[in-house]
Amino acid sequence: MADTADVIAEEIRRRTDDISSINRRIHSNPELAYEEHQAHDAFVSTLQSLGLTVTPHAYGLSTAFSADFGTGGRLIVFNAEYDALPGIGHACGHNLIASASFAAFLGAAAALRSSNQPGRVRLLGTPAEEGGGGKLKLIAAGAYRGAAASMMVHPGPSHGLAAPVRGVSFVRMLANVKVQVHFAGREAHAAIAPWDGVNALDAVCLSYNAVSMLRQQIRPHERIHGVFRAAGNRPNVTPADCTVEYYVRNATRAGAEALWARVRRCFEGAALATGCEMRVEPLNSYADVRPSRALCEAYVEAMPRGTVAMDEPADILAGSTDMGDVCYECPGFHGVFGIDTKEGEANHTKGFAAAAGTQDALDRALECGRGMALVAWRVLSDDAFAERVQKEWEDDMKLAAEGK
Template identity: 75%
Template sequence: MEDFIRDKQWAHVITAEIEARNDEISFINKHIHSNPELAYEEHKAHDAFVDVLGKLGFQVTPHAYGVETAFSCEVGTGGRLVSFNAEYDALPGIGHACGHNLIASSSFAAFLGVARALKESQIPGRVRLLGTPAEEGGGGKLKLIEAGAYKDTSASLMVHPGPGHKLSSPIRGVSYVRMLANIKTRIHFTGREAHAAIAPWDGVNALDAVCLSYNAISMLRQHIRPYERIHGVFRSAGDRPNVTPADCTVEYYVRSDTKAHAQALWERVKKCFEGAAVATGCGIRFEPLNSYADVRPSKALCSAYVEAMPKGDVAYAEPADFLAGSTDMGDVCYECPGFHGAFGIMTGEGEANHTKGFARVAGTEDSYGRALECARGMAKVGWKALSDEEFAEGVWREWVGDMKEAEEGR
């Protein structure tokens, strides 16, 4: 009973602080949505966060960890460390079509709530708000990981919006969200130019290699697992019809349920490219891009989040097609126990992530309200990880075991 009363007390402190700081949180949400910025160009979002946090009396590190548009803000001393991730990059041409404004505002709100509880309780522990740029293909968290941003972190948390029309009422969100590992590669074929009419026999056609590899991969898709994905685009495929294309480039993503399985699938895909090069007499060069690991959430953190949210609002597991894809949060889950919950916003049919319709809905007050609801739950989980020794030890043991499974390809 004493534990229950104590938990209720600090839940009230967290909720009250988030409500008291609504003006600042709402400003961040609207500012980011109204000023969409691409990966590593999020200067307005970065500066707004640094300014607002400074005015609230926090010490902020701008341009943190050697990344120009990242920031870090930490409160507390000693004890365990919990971090919240604020994403804020947008997509080319369609703005915040993945709702990163909502991710940023929910993480900001959760940080404020836990920071207030730490200050009033005076217990050992630290909470950190990380500005994590360039999730949309730029691998921002990979740079932060490399620089040590998640070292000695006991739990790292964030929530992500998804298409609400795919959830069955009254469910408004899901806790345990698995996302795919993604190996990204740019492939360069090199041949030899020739006049396509006068001396086509002198040419080595790199576009033929592109087409052969495309067709080989299309056939390979018959023999991959249902959750695996292979997709790509032609980056360059020649300039004029009367010149044999000598330099062609494609870019491909290969996804599977784990890093190990994605690597195994990539080896199969790679043979399609190599075979096409041999068949056409072209040279070939592989350029690795910033690949993402699979999201491996902490089951303990996910269960605690379900308990922290209003009863019946959050399902533990997700519909298979609610929030698919890949994210650099997966790599964070390989560094420390991670939580990447998801919540639905009021989309209509066809308005899933990465569409203009989703971008519009991400800017509504209803979506903002849902993000704050998630922030309250996420903050309570973060506080539990700082204040509950037994819970924190269980989270860590589970993560160590899961990393062993990951090493074995499971």
Template identity: 75%
Template sequence: MAQNWTSVIEGEIEARHAEISSINQQIHANPELAYEEHKAHQAFVSVLISLGFDVTPHAYGVETSFSAEFGAGGRLVIFNAEYDALPGIGHACGHNLIASSSFAAFLGVAAALKASGLPGRVRLLGTPAEEGGGGKLKLIDAGAYKGASASLMVHPGPGHHLPDGIRGVSYVKMLANVKFRIHFTGRESHAAIAPWEGVNALDAVCLSYNAISMLRQQIRPYERIHGVFRSAGDRPNVTPANCCVEYYVRSQTRVQAERLWQRVFKCFEGAALATGCEFSIEPLNSYADVRPSSVLCKTYLEVMEQGTVAYSEPADILAGSTDMGDVCYQCPGFHGVFGIGTKDGEENHTKGFTAAAGTEQAFTRAVECGRGMALLGFKVLADDEYAEHLKADWESDMKLAAEGR
């Protein structure tokens, strides 16, 4: 990449520091839950319009999504801006920082496209409801990622997991997550006068719980099964007739998670059979595994400050699952992680992480990553040979994914 376009990207991000910082502060100070991110949506739409971009509010049929685009022809690169928070603890996953880094990257690539006159399009996509709401799944279904050559974002994690001098990790895989709600239906009875008349749905819940606990002994080290009781009866003297549990089943790939779910399903099926209950399954928003493009991840290392980003270590910088995994099945994806400092070493989804996500240091790290993503995204648009290599590598990986590898 020619040095002058790098200077343009860096200069634009620096020039728009006030706008990026304002978005970051507004989102962090006004935490909103999944599909309720009206203030974040409006803040983005307003500032993007003021900067002269073509903006679509309420994009792709999702009330709190937006889409801003610049350029024409050529390839399309999408930056994802997340901004939903968690109940009770605000931005404990640092989505304000994700939004800020993607905003910075979008501005940088747009400036480079304008200055270079090259064909290509860059899109900043507002992606609400990552925290369990599956916002990107709705956007995928509506065609938001159709024709994209790459989709990029970065995510904050606990910096104390990183070695000295390392501020981020480029290649981070995350688990597929199959989610279900299970309803057991029995028959009510008076638990003292005529217990024999009842069919106890809570017994089915407990049997399935114990069966799953035993199953955990026979699963792979990276696999996870965890659940909660949503309803387990109302009064001790009434045989519970309607009980509900919710379970997440995670594994290394989407195919493997589905296979594990079939084993978990038998635990519910057996519990219903043993207790005489009926049962039904309600699918929830399941997330595919994050399969980052190794091509994008290696290039990100090259464009970031030398020695500050590791390729794939440590493995525990960010775990869990995200709907960005499903995006990786639509086009080559990048989901790098950067570390932020927490006062007492707290992890994501804690109040301590919320406080850390609001610091100036964390914002500086986010913008630093935005610069790297901008350089990476512009390379996808400007370098034909690189883009072809990226596409071929992704297509090969999708064949592996279909085999559950």
């Protein structure tokens, strides 16, 4: 492993300019879900210039790509995210996710090249994590089929970490059921004949208050939040078509579905009380992140001593991601590394977006890439370790099927 670690570190050092160029281009040109054409093209051209086999517009998605190296053996998939948020750019640091995965892929490919042993690594461009469910489409298209592991790291706030700790390895994230609920009533002149109307905004308000009351009776780790998407146009017209959008989260996919069933009754009751029709439109729902403990332990060992905690703080990144669905397809790793923001801002803020563009943040992403490459190499080269990873994942999937 010592020799391999040197090979990986040297390859990432040699390719730092290429990685840095990709990182800057993505950060300075934020693109929304399924519109990441510049990021896609930059990756494809760079990978081709390095002599790697690249499939642009991979798996039927115009802004996905796949770069593969190696033959036979086990397959490791590194996920490169690069979509941004409306109005606040790379406020979740997906440029850093892409950079870390790029570094890990290059490092692991170099290890395979120098060893001449069987094994495959894939850098997968995964668009539209921010609400678009890009990985769900990639899963359906077979991008992770047969993978021994899938890996990525995500930046988060460093203010919750105690030096010298800079990251957390075993990170659970919540499952998320996402829906739009449409209420349909009947228009009327609100002054001349209000009795002729069926007020869809009343249904929206009743359901909002019902959900607010339900929050008193849910568990501490559960979350319900929503917004009004359409709530009428003029005060003197009874609103006939109104829409709300809600996210319902729980620690497990089964738990999120069970909580959604309770939330749905709030909407059904409001529709019944107001005389409105109700229609539920499912959006991209994400499973809970169920990381491989074996991969996480190996990552702690691969990183500089004392810089990565196993699972503390447990809530360093408590949102949801489509990487959760990948964890149901194969053993997964979704570690978090901290970056420094000027005033302690966390993800999805302008302050975090600014910090994600700094050299220090990129340096930390590259360090994480080296760690992931070492873990990937262990899965590729160590049969006993790979068998442990697979067995633990199979056991965990049995627990997931039981809603645990």
